[in-house]
Every structure is written in structure tokens, then in C-alpha cells.
Amino acid sequence: MKLPTTHALKPYPELKDSGVEWFDNVPGHWDVTSLRRRLRAYDGIKIGPFGSQLKLDQMSNSGYKVYGQANVISNDFLCGTKFISQEKFDELAACEVLPGDLLVTMMGTSGRCAGVPSGAAAGIMDSHLLRLRLDDTICPKFAVLLIDESPYIKQQITVSGKGSIMHGLNSGMIKALIVVIPPLPEQAAIVRFLDRADRRIQRYIRAKQKLIVLLDEQKQAIIHQAVTGKIDVRTGQPFPAYRDSGVRWLGEVPMHWAVKRLKFLAYIPSSLVDPRLEEHRHKVLIAPNHIAPRLGKITDFETAEAQGADSGKHEVTAGDVVYSKIRPNLRKAAISPVDGICSADIYPIRVRKDEINPSFFLQLLLSNNVTRYTVECSMRVAMPKINREALGDCWLLYPTLADQTTILEWINFETARSDVAIQGAEREIDLLHEYRTRLISDVVTGKLDVREAAAELPEEDVHRDTEKSADEYAIETDVTV
Numbered sequence: 001m002k003l004p005t006t007h008a009l010k011p012y013p014e015l016k017d018s019g020v021e022w023f024d025n026v027p028g029h030w031d032v033t034s035l036r037r038r039l040r041a042y043d044g045i046k047i048g049p050f051g052s053q054l055k056l057d058q059m060s061n062s063g064y065k066v067y068g069q070a071n072v073i074s075n076d077f078l079c080g081t082k083f084i085s086q087e088k089f090d091e092l093a094a095c096e097v098l099p100g101d102l103l104v105t106m107m108g109t110s111g112r113c114a115g116v117p118s119g120a121a122a123g124i125m126d127s128h129l130l131r132l133r134l135d136d137t138i139c140p141k142f143a144v145l146l147i148d149e150s151p152y153i154k155q156q157i158t159v160s161g162k163g164s165i166m167h168g169l170n171s172g173m174i175k176a177l178i179v180v181i182p183p184l185p186e187q188a189a190i191v192r193f194l195d196r197a198d199r200r201i202q203r204y205i206r207a208k209q210k211l212i213v214l215l216d217e218q219k220q221a222i223i224h225q226a227v228t229g230k231i232d233v234r235t236g237q238p239f240p241a242y243r244d245s246g247v248r249w250l251g252e253v254p255m256h257w258a259v260k261r262l263k264f265l266a267y268i269p270s271s272l273v274d275p276r277l278e279e280h281r282h283k284v285l286i287a288p289n290h291i292a293p294r295l296g297k298i299t300d301f302e303t304a305e306a307q308g309a310d311s312g313k314h315e316v317t318a319g320d321v322v323y324s325k326i327r328p329n330l331r332k333a334a335i336s337p338v339d340g341i342c343s344a345d346i347y348p349i350r351v352r353k354d355e356i357n358p359s360f361f362l363q364l365l366l367s368n369n370v371t372r373y374t375v376e377c378s379m380r381v382a383m384p385k386i387n388r389e390a391l392g393d394c395w396l397l398y399p400t401l402a403d404q405t406t407i408l409e410w411i412n413f414e415t416a417r418s419d420v421a422i423q424g425a426e427r428e429i430d431l432l433h434e435y436r437t438r439l440i441s442d443v444v445t446g447k448l449d450v451r452e453a454a455a456e457l458p459e460e461d462v463h464r465d466t467e468k469s470a471d472e473y474a475i476e477t478d479v480t481v
Helices: 069-074 088-089 138-147 149-160 171-175 182-228 358-368 368-378 387-393 401-414 416-444 451-455 462-465
Strands: 033-034 043-048 064-067 102-105 114-116 123-125 129-131 178-181 243-246 253-256 257-260 285-286 313-318 320-323 332-333 340-341 346-351 395-398
Touching: 064 088, 069 114, 088 149, 102 138, 102 462, 114 387, 123 129, 129 171, 138 182, 138 416, 149 387, 178 401, 182 253, 182 358, 182 401, 182 416, 182 451, 253 451, 313 346, 320 358, 358 368, 358 401, 368 387, 368 395, 401 416
Parallel strands: 064 123, 285 340
Antiparallel strands: 033 178, 043 129, 102 114, 102 129, 243 253, 257 395, 313 340, 320 332, 320 346
């Protein structure tokens, strides 16, 4: 599969000074103006209802949809379960959302933009969104690309949003944005070119993501066989003798392996500390979203102060196993490399190192057997989570410390090629995202002229192009960038 190449694209023949200090030259026939001048005169911009106008207890499970930031950030106008009655909708009619409107996020992840698609359910926006309606000199899809993707808009939004406790925008900031606009036919050409390029890039990314899933499943199968005693890693064959474990979900186990409840192999602290105190607020804070599912790795660190933590946390010592009790099917567990604190949604687990290796213990927590048990226990409550007592009662299967070391060394050797392949695929995905960002930036800011390239694009069956299986591209490596 070939990605759209930029080699054939050329700069515009005539450029002019944009007149903006922080912006480069722009195509001579493009218009430099403020967004305010491209909004409809009577209803061009509108902020969502104040919090007092739309309270949670006024919402229901059916009626008119209430759109929020999640719809914009995910560009998914089907998600969401908040609705209001006909009476409330009539009261807030000025905040109605219609196909063709642009919605912009105002708080937190501010400055994200999405266009409301045709067929979107009737509804209103909530207080965290701002609605734009453009005049007939600008194509909504082109405007979305500008606001959501172009670096010069992001720069203006970043500068405008500074100074508040929580990065936020208002209607004045949005109206003051400086935009560079080509003529309508050229906007259409840009949208067509980038839309086709984006579909191809996303298709290739999906193929790489599927490859990563397959490689990870292969890796997990290798680990499962070793840590559950299905094979003797020294011979690659089953052990000569097995016995009944007495535990339904463990089944038969190697004759010389021990079976013991987790609470007799590890300690799970229950006390909490205040992250706002001086001795804790500068410590690393580990939250569930910092732990990669299934991989046994912590991918990010932040201090308690940076995260704005204000509720009770557990203390963590370097070498502790941290395990997310929320949605255990995600298998979020890792070994903490530092002293710090962790979310109350995470259990810090201190293993008895005289009986079990922390790294082997981590592989047990990530195994299919333990995951089946924790998921079954978590389904007994409204919010899927495994409580401390149930986790402590989990049966674990393990050999001697010497054999645990042998198994861990074997796992590292056998999964090394999968790890290299996964890292390669992840790097390719990162490069594709970088390429997409650069391509969009160069096109919407007038650095590259796509008019001829867009005119030469073949007519496509868009539905077929979008739905085509990633399997068809998994083995294609002819990527032109």
C-alpha cells in the first residue's frame, strides 16, 4: 500500500507576507483574516448553557441528546447517554446542535474541534462546548482541519488559554483567532486530498495495530505455558507428573509446584496518605492510566502536585508490584521502579521475596488463570473491581525460587523476537502519526499546493475504501513518504 507522497507536491508560485509576526509567508491569493469575520452574523458563535441551566438531575435516559467534550475529542457523535426532555430542550433551544455546526472544547483538553455529521441525533451542547456556524465563504470541513490540526491555530489557543487555573477558552479568544483562508474551490480540493490521504494512513495504522495484537497474543501464550506449568522450560515438554490442585480454575499442576493463596505470599497495605502534604506532593503518583494493559510496564510518571491529587493515596516502595483493581480484564500490573504513591484504585503489593520472585509474581497476576478469577470476582459489584479480600484469597501456583529464575530467563529469551517486532510496529505507527500531522500542517498552511494532485485523484467508493479489511494490507510494506 502506498501512502500519499509529498514529493510531487510543490510550493505555491506566489507568496506574500502574512502580516502576522509569528506566521510565515502565505500563498498570494489566500486571505489572512480573523475567524470573527467568517462567522454567521446572527448566530455564528454560542457557548453551551451555564451549569445552573443544565444540571445532572435534569437529565434522563432518553429524549434529546446532550453532546459533550467526549463526542468532540473522539469525533464520535453516537456515544453518550445523557438526554433531556422536550420541555428542557425548548428552554435551551439557543444551544441546539445541528449538522454542519462546529463544536469546540473549552476546558481541559481545550481547542479540539469536530463537525456535527449529517444524521446526528437532535440535541444540545453542554457547558463545556462552544458552537460555531460559518458563513458561506468557508467550508466546515476545512475549518475543522484548521482549528483541530493546524499548528498556528494551536499556538494561538495555547497562548490565549494561559493564565487560568485550568486551561480554558472563551468566545472572545475563538473569535480573535487569525486564520489563513484559500478560495472555496481550493478549500474543497484540500479537504478531498487530505480526506483520502487520512483514510489510507488510518488503514495502514489499523493493519499495524492488528499485527501488534497478534504478536502480543503469541507472547502471552508463551508466558502462560511457562508460569502455569504446562511445560518444563528446560525440555520444552510437559512435566512427567501432575497432581490435582484442588482449585477449579487451576486444574492439574506439576507435582513439585506449590499452591498457596496470594495473602500468604504477599502483603497488600490498606492505609492511605494525603497527597497534598509536603512530604507527599512532590512524589511520583502512579495511576491506572500510567500502566500499559497486559505488558507489565509503567508508561508514564507524574507528581501528585502535577496531577492535582487531593484524595487519599497508598504509599509505594520501589520493587512493589502495583495492580489496578479497576476492570481487572485489562490486566494492568507492573513493578514500581521508584518510591512514591499510587491511586486508591491501585493495590501496592509487597511480596515475600524469600518464597516468590516479584517478577514471577507479576507474570502470575497477568496470567489467564488469575485474570479469569479476578474478573469473575469483580462482576459481583456494580463497578467492576476486585476488592482486597478477594484478591488475597486468589490461589497462586509457583515452583522453587531457582526454577522461577529459570522460567523468567526462558520467557525473556522466547519473547525477545516478539518484543522487537512489537516495538518496530509501534515505531511505524508513531512515524505514520508524525507524517499525518506534518502533511496536514503543510497543506492547510499553504506550504504545499495540492490543487493538481486533488484534481487527478480517482473517484472512489468511499464506503468500500473505509471498510476494507486491514488483513489486505498487513503484508504490504511499500510505503512512500
